[in-house]
Amino acid sequence: MNAEQGRETCEPRGRGRFALAALSALLALAAAEAVTALLFPVYLAPADFFDDFYVPEPELGYRMRPHFSGTLKQDYTSRIEINAQGLRDADYGRKRPGALRVVAVGDSYTFGAGVDLAESWPKRLEAELRSRGLDAEVVNGGTSGYGTLQYAALVRRLLPVYAPDLVVVMATFNDPGNDVATERGIFPSLKIGQHPAKRWLKRHSHLAKRAWLAWLKLAAPEFSFADAGTLHRHATSEGSRGERSRRGFQLFDAAIHDLIDRAEGAGVPIVFTASADSRDPVTRHLAALCAREGVPFVDVFEDIRSGAVRVSWRGRNSAGHWSPAGHAEFARVLAGEVAARLAGRSAPGALASLDR
Secondary structure, three states, rough: OHHHHHHHHHHHHHHHHHHHHHHHHOOOOOHHHHHHHOOOOOOOOHHHHHHHOOOOOOOOOEEOOOOOOOEEEOOOOEEEEEEOOOOOOOOOOOOOOOOOEEEEOHHHHHHHOOOOOHOHHHHHHHHHHOOOOEEEEEEEEEEEOOOHHHHHHHHHHHHHHHOOOEEEEEEEEOOHHHHHHHHHHOOOOOOOOHHHHHHHHHHHOOHHHHHHHHHHHHHHHOOOOOOOOOOHHHHHHHHHHHHHHHHHHHHHHHHHHHHHHHHOOOOOOOOEEEEEOOOHHHHOOOOOOOOHHHOEEEEEEHHHHHOOOOOOOOOHHHHOEEEEHHHHHHHHHHHHHHHHHHHHHOOOOOOOOOOO
């Protein structure tokens, strides 16, 4: 056999080995995808909705695109309309004479993930206040993925725009982790600049999405995918993880103080609440901070936990977000404290049915 014949024999064999290796790799990936989807599924967001939903914003990192309109279909179907301020609400003008305006700020629990706007707790709170004789407007200032740093920045922006009579801030168990991510400029909700192939994989592959979440945990371990108990334990540990966790609570405290100072400076009362009960470490931390500062904190779940209301969605894609009944019950319990805080800012005679 001459040299040329040898090369001709080796080349087909080499190509065959490469094809076999490529096929084996594809089969292994397909098997891994099937196992991940079956045993470790993760929420895959619809590409036609979220790709254009958020836009970069220098102070907030990102915000919802003004005037966006779309329908989100997950385990539920909800209509999303965004106003000119980048909020999930109607456009508001000047307050009517005698009207009272509340600005509610928070993350996806305030935004109303999984429910229509009218079913979100800010709008159910508005209905509760009106049933008590108050001419109230409650502006939904919730944005999914926000932490306390962004709540504070948003309130600074919204105070002169809406001239509220009260600000309600809902904290969530993952806020300190979100604050660490915000300080580091990590915004998973923002899809701007992602390669189309990477975006497609994260929308269609459970394996790819799991890999991305694993990377995110390495890049920002205290981000919202860690539970609050783990985050709190890290804050008392040594090493870089403990340092970042402590940094999260430092940022959280600084933002809460900024919210209090900003509201007091504008002469606007402020009320804090949380999306979890006092068993949650972040809720306990916020309640203690509010007690030290002399500002009201409402632990709504102390009331809800004793009832039979099913608060959360049960579907896999819900991430623990509340059902319409959960939003309604939260608003009902919160309304008493909010109405009391608004009492001194109401026109005489406007509170005839406040005690109902």
